[in-house]
Amino acid sequence: MKSKIIVPSGILFGLFLGWYAFPFALxxxxxxxxxxxxxxxxxxxxxxxxSESEKLLVETYITPNxxxxxxxxxxxxxxxxxxxxxxxxLGEMKCENCHGGHGxxxxxxxxxxxxxxxxxxxxxxxxxxxxxxxxxxxxxxxxCVRCHGDNGRxxxxxxxxx
Amino acid sequence: MSKIIxxxxxxxxxxxxxxxxxxxxxxxxxxxxxxxxxxxxxxTPQLPRGPITTAxxxxxxxxxxxxxxAQCVSGMPYFVSGVQNHPATHxxxxxxxxxxxxxxxxxxxxxxxxxFVGKSGESRMVALSLNExxxxxxxxxxxxxxxxxxxDQQPGRAISELYEEFLSKIKNGxxxxxxxxxxxxxxxxxxxxxxxxxxxxxxxxxxxxxLSFGAPLLDGWGTPxxxxxxxxxxxxKFIQIDSRYSRxxxxxxxxxxxxxxxxxxxxxSIAYVLINENLVTKQIQSSAIDFGQFKNIVKNFNPEKTVxxxxxxxxxxxxxxxxxxxxxxxxxxxxxxxxxxxxxxxTEKAIASLNLLxxxxxxxxxxxxxxxxxxxxxxxxxxxxxxxxxHSISVLIVDDADxxxxxxWSLIEKxxxxxxxxxxxxxxxxxxxxxxxxxxxxxxxxxxxxxDVPNTTGSATATFAxxxxxxxxxxxxxxxxxxxxxxxxxxxxxxxxxxxKEILMQKVRAIHSQKRGTVFSYTDQSSTxxxxxxxxxxxxxxxxxxxxxxxxTSKQFHPVKLTFAxxxNSIRQNVDQGLQLIAYGWKxxxxxxxxxxxxxxVFQESELRDVxxxxxxxxxxxxxxxxxxxxxxxxxxxxxxxxxxxxISTSVRPGIIEASIGPLPNGIETPAHPAxxxxxxxxxxxxxxxxxxxxxxxxxx
Numbered sequence: 001m002k003s004k005i006i007v008p009s010g011i012l013f014g015l016f017l018g019w020y021a022f023p024f025a026l027x028x029x030x031x032x033x034x035x036x037x038x039x040x041x042x043x044x045x046x047x048x049x050x051s052e053s054e055k056l057l058v059e060t061y062i063t064p065n066x067x068x069x070x071x072x073x074x075x076x077x078x079x080x081x082x083x084x085x086x087x088x089x090l091g092e093m094k095c096e097n098c099h100g101g102h103g104x105x106x107x108x109x110x111x112x113x114x115x116x117x118x119x120x121x122x123x124x125x126x127x128x129x130x131x132x133x134x135x136x137x138x139x140x141x142x143x144c145v146r147c148h149g150d151n152g153r154x155x156x157x158x159x160x161x162x
Numbered sequence: 163m164s165k166i167i168x169x170x171x172x173x174x175x176x177x178x179x180x181x182x183x184x185x186x187x188x189x190x191x192x193x194x195x196x197x198x199x200x201x202x203x204x205x206t207p208q209l210p211r212g213p214i215t216t217a218x219x220x221x222x223x224x225x226x227x228x229x230x231x232a233q234c235v236s237g238m239p240y241f242v243s244g245v246q247n248h249p250a251t252h253x254x255x256x257x258x259x260x261x262x263x264x265x266x267x268x269x270x271x272x273x274x275x276x277x278f279v280g281k282s283g284e285s286r287m288v289a290l291s292l293n294e295x296x297x298x299x300x301x302x303x304x305x306x307x308x309x310x311x312x313x314d315q316q317p318g319r320a321i322s323e324l325y326e327e328f329l330s331k332i333k334n335g336x337x338x339x340x341x342x343x344x345x346x347x348x349x350x351x352x353x354x355x356x357x358x359x360x361x362x363x364x365x366x367x368x369x370x371x372x373l374s375f376g377a378p379l380l381d382g383w384g385t386p387x388x389x390x391x392x393x394x395x396x397x398x399k400f401i402q403i404d405s406r407y408s409r410x411x412x413x414x415x416x417x418x419x420x421x422x423x424x425x426x427x428x429x430x431s432i433a434y435v436l437i438n439e440n441l442v443t444k445q446i447q448s449s450a451i452d453f454g455q456f457k458n459i460v461k462n463f464n465p466e467k468t469v470x471x472x473x474x475x476x477x478x479x480x481x482x483x484x485x486x487x488x489x490x491x492x493x494x495x496x497x498x499x500x501x502x503x504x505x506x507x508x509t510e511k512a513i514a515s516l517n518l519l520x521x522x523x524x525x526x527x528x529x530x531x532x533x534x535x536x537x538x539x540x541x542x543x544x545x546x547x548x549x550x551x552x553h554s555i556s557v558l559i560v561d562d563a564d565x566x567x568x569x570x571w572s573l574i575e576k577x578x579x580x581x582x583x584x585x586x587x588x589x590x591x592x593x594x595x596x597x598x599x600x601x602x603x604x605x606x607x608x609x610x611x612x613x614d615v616p617n618t619t620g621s622a623t624a625t626f627a628x629x630x631x632x633x634x635x636x637x638x639x640x641x642x643x644x645x646x647x648x649x650x651x652x653x654x655x656x657x658x659x660x661x662x663k664e665i666l667m668q669k670v671r672a673i674h675s676q677k678r679g680t681v682f683s684y685t686d687q688s689s690t691x692x693x694x695x696x697x698x699x700x701x702x703x704x705x706x707x708x709x710x711x712x713x714x715t716s717k718q719f720h721p722v723k724l725t726f727a728x729x730x731n732s733i734r735q736n737v738d739q740g741l742q743l744i745a746y747g748w749k750x751x752x753x754x755x756x757x758x759x760x761x762x763x764v765f766q767e768s769e770l771r772d773v774x775x776x777x778x779x780x781x782x783x784x785x786x787x788x789x790x791x792x793x794x795x796x797x798x799x800x801x802x803x804x805x806x807x808x809x810i811s812t813s814v815r816p817g818i819i820e821a822s823i824g825p826l827p828n829g830i831e832t833p834a835h836p837a838x839x840x841x842x843x844x845x846x847x848x849x850x851x852x853x854x855x856x857x858x859x860x861x862x863x
Contacts, residue, residue, distance in 0.1 A: 006171050006174045006175050006178065007174050007175070007177065007178040007181075008178065009175060009178065010174065010175040010176060010177060010178020010179040010180075010181070010182060011178040011179070011181050011182035011185070012178075012182060013175070013178070013179050013182060014178065014179040014180060014181060014182020014183040014184070014185070014186065015182040015183075015185060015186050016182075017179070017182070017183055017186070017188065018182065018183045018185070018186020018187060018188035018189075019186045019187070019188075022186070022187075022188045022191070026191070026195070067212075067213065077198070077201060078208070078209050114195060116192070116195035116196060116198070116199050117195045117198035117199055117202070118198075118199075118202055119198065124191070124194075128187045128191060129187045130187065130191070
């Protein structure tokens with residue numbers, strides 16, 4: 001009896017480790033330097049200067065004329081070039097295609113940094129399997145190539161690697 | 163069920179665990195992440211993160227002086243391109259210029275003085291302090307029994323004036339430059355017309371015909387964008403007389419393929435037609451004091467006779483001569499090959515004399531005089547290599563500036579004293595000259611210091627610009643002015659050298675005081691008359707932000723005396739004993755210079771440019787020596803041998819071996835002794851400092 005459950009237990013433990021525990025170990029949670037809502041109209045309709053984030057924005061960044069060190073979810077390696085212009089203007093793609101519901105979010109998500117590669121979890125996608133039916137999950141090269149292929153667009157190396 | 167956990171249970175659980183992990187994304191994700199991790203090692207150069215800005219400067223990798231626009235992140239340039247609508251470059255820069263911002267990060271970069279210890283071939287580089295290096299230079303100079311020479315491959319700069327002043331204050335000072343001068347025809351003309359102290363240029367923009375004897379006009383010559391613009395505009399017909407199907411020959415309107423080494427004979431046979439068919443005006447005939455003597459020399463060069471030597475039919479020679487006189491304007495010029503080196507003086511004179519015969523001197527679309535840049539002394543021509551006695555130089559300082567043209571070590575070695583010579587290289591990147599040096603005192607790398615960019619090669623009007631630094635100067639590097647000042651102090655030579663910035667500001671003040679010319683600013687693409695700029699400080703700011711000063715008009719120029727001064731009248735033919743080795747190169751990628759390793763894509767992976775060790779031969783020659791495409795062969799001359807890879811092309815004459823003086827496939831052989839044996843060192847350097855044709859042999863490996 002014991003020998004019958006030991007191996008499956010090991011398998012279950014391995015699956016638990018790989019599917020559930022591993023992402024916690026892999027990604028480090030970093031908070032953005034300040035909070036920001038994409039629902040601009042609501043923010044600007046209300047009187048300014050009340051929230052802590054706005055206070056932080058003015059005192060830490062605007063007054064000393066300092067750039068906000070945003071943790072960019074979409075930051076790619078330097079050898080990958082991406083421009084919004086051909087995708088939005090020529091490709092007529094909607095923001096949601098790539099950004100999902102980010103435009104309607106009220107607060108910035110925690111930036112999850114891959115401890116090994118140093119890039120955001122958003123590059124791989126939320127699912128540790130890297131498999132998702134959502135078009136906005138994952139920004140790896142295979143996603144770019146697949147989308148270009150599906151839409152009959154040029155996908156030579158130099159399209160992205162200048 | 164037993165409650166005891168055995169070793170077997172642990173192993174089973176572990177095995178199951180491993181199986182479970184393998185069925186999860188963990189190993190595959192780790193594989194992917196670790197691959198990305200390897201891209202971010204500390205050895206991999208990373209751009210800093212920060213604001214993206216634009217800066218302007220000028221490339222000083224050769225004397226082309228091209229304007230560049232640099233995109234910078236956090237102040238560090240990451241992309242370099244030309245400046246659109248630039249009056250000289252028209253927005254074009256060469257491939258080497260495109261990668262010029264890489265040079266400060268070159269793997270062969272050195273940032274401290276070094277010397278070599280150990281026997282030749284096994285020596286190793288040892289760092290030493292700047293003071294120790296300067297003391298050693300001063301000691302060697304004070305003990306020198308022969309000449310003390312400075313090799314400056316970009317003469318005419320502010321530092322060049324200081325070099326000349328320094329050398330004038332010591333005994334046996336010799337000022338040298340590259341044996342390959344892009345302005346060779348102008349230099350020959352200045353000597354012939356007794357106008358050595360005047361500057362001249364080519365009015366390419368207004369000419370209708372350019373007859374080039376081997377000058378790589380469309381392959382990086384002078385300011386590459388200038389020549390490319392003229393070619394694209396189709397305002398002038400390009401005739402290329404070249405023994406090789408060079409890149410310029412490929413792009414020219416007409417290629418005249420002559421036998422190697424017969425350029426002088428062809429030039430004189432063109433002169434023969436001009437004179438004997440009365441195509442030279444009486445005025446020109448009367449102004450040349452030795453026209454009769456010249457005519458006497460030229461009479462031996464009847465095209466009917468020279469055809470056997472040059473392989474150019476007489477009717478072709480006549481056609482060239484007729485085109486030269488019937489064209490509204492024409493320029494005849496010669497030029498060194500980037501790897502094959504210069505023509506001999508007699509050939510230069512013979513080619514230059516055609517300009518005198520067709521009367522294009524001082525005319526629009528011909529060779530025009532230009533005014534000097536205010537603040538600069540009249541140019542003095544560096545001593546010709548042929549005039550330097552063999553084994554006469556005891557101390558040689560090699561400035562870091564590069565001409566882009568090959569300089570065989572064997573030529574330098576021939577001039578150094580045999581017993582105790584001392585060579586100092588100021589190059590910031592190890593190259594073949596530094597491998598033979600005794601002391602390395604690296605100057606700041608490209609774009610790390612302020613430099614002046616005076617008249618570019620062949621410009622018709624005077625120009626001035628500044629190469630402003632885009633990168634922080636590395637600690638340990640030494641400005642050449644600083645080195646010169648310190649050595650002068652140690653030798654008790656009275657030499658006032660202010661800070662280099664102050665020297666350049668003096669030049670700018672002089673330009674402003676003359677109120678001549680205009681300034682073209684790169685930021686807003688506007689032109690401003692110097693007379694409208696309120697102060698020299700404002701002019702300085704404009705120039706440092708990215709601008710070029712261009713003089714107004716060319717100087718009025720009427721030749722007062724013409725003398726052809728040819729001394730040879732024989733139809734000399736190269737001896738056809740065995741094969742003839744013709745070296746060729748790519749400007750800026752020869753023995754002296756290094757190119758960015760990232761540029762391997764244009765010469766190694768794509769074969770757009772040939773690497774060192776590639777030879778091209780005619781199919782008949784290949785058959786004669788039993789060689790097939792890409793087979794290895796041993797190329798030998800009396801100077802040594804080298805294993806080469808053969809290429810076969812009908813564009814090469816039978817009996818000729820065209821050999822590339824390109825970069826080495828992996829950039830370098832060893833850091834301390836790069837390019838130990840290259841094709842350049844197989845070439846025979848003659849007494850007049852040329853190496854255009856060498857007798858050679860090929861043997862299949």
